[in-house]
Amino acid sequence: MTARVVHDRDHALLAADELRRAFAVGAAERDRERRLPDVELAQLSASGLLAITVPEEYGGADVDTPTLIEVVRTLAAGDPNIAQIPQSHFVYLNILRRHGGDALQKLIFTEVLNGARLGNAQSEAKTKHLQDLRTRLDPQPDGSFLLTGEKQYSTGALFADWVPVLAKQPDDKLHVAFLPRDAEGLEVIDDWDGLGQRTTASGTVRLRDVLVPGDRVLPHHLTFTGPQTHGAVAQLLHAAIDAGIAAAALDEAAEFVRTKTRPWFESGVDHASEEPLLIQRFGELDLQLRSADALLAAAAHAVDVAKADPTDETTGRASLAVAAAKVATGRAALELSSAIFETGGTRSALASLNLDRHWRNARTHTLHDPERWKLQHLGRYALNGTLPPRHGVL
Structure with a gap:
């Protein structure tokens, strides 16, 4: 297996956008048929994007967190299924970087530079709670x-x-x-x-x-003995996927209204895209997406601030910024994917169009961890100045 080498942020974002457009073409069909994306994952491996967090001493670009998050958001706008697959890949590369010995780091980092993929085997369904592991x-x-x-x-x-x-x-x-x-x-x-x-x-x-x-x-276990950004990065990657779902849903809703929706007879306009009430609604949806994206970008910056100076305060603030981004992007993904039907009308509900995949993807992906506990930690800090706990899901 061989892969291109991504050298910097601009190269990474360009490669991600190329894949976004390629992945979007067959996303609806893959979902409808549950056809696994083997070809698309081979393209992802060949792009070099899976190696963008490999340390420079091993030949990687070692991009900053804002770049990583924008890459994942972009991929998710093309197909969030594919974007979710490397989420754990990047998380476990971080663990390898922190705790792996020289030989293991050299082995796996070299393979990743050549396109290798890391999966995960972490959650267990028959235990008392998320952190009750029996393996x-x-x-x-x-x-x-x-x-x-x-x-x-x-x-x-x-x-x-x-x-x-x-x-x-x-x-x-x-x-x-x-x-x-x-x-x-x-x-x-x-x-x-x-x-x-x-x-x-x-x-x-x-x-x-x-x-x-x-x-x-x-x-x-040593990851959590001091200030850390492990959980913040893992959660931020999930938030980026939700933001990508929201962006794709808004784009598809707008395209549908422009090309397929009939104007309401009371509006007095020739095209649905000229209806004042629909324009108003799209303004609201665009504002929600912009707000979520801003929180996502702010959280990515907070993570890098904490990485540069990892204290209880900086890492705690980073986790809280990520919690806010996770709530906002999750809500945006759910509302914007539902708004496709609100704005598109009856025709948008045709099963043959498979527009419901955006909402199904959003609803499924946002269930990874409960929003209510993100808000709980945000509230504790806002009211009492209590920093969040050190664990891998905040």
């Missing part, structure tokens, strides 16, 4: 580990070259095991049947006594 790494006399468990919602694992797995050792501390996709005892099952994000292949991963060398098990 276990059992130490062996030679320093290796046996990994056993079952994961669900494993977005990207089916398409991955490497599958990072969240698991706990006998001391109950959190680790990440990096497994090659063809590791013996690793099984990826394509059983995802969500109403939206249908082609992310976010299915089940089963692990049966998978042998893991000791140097491929990283101490992720």
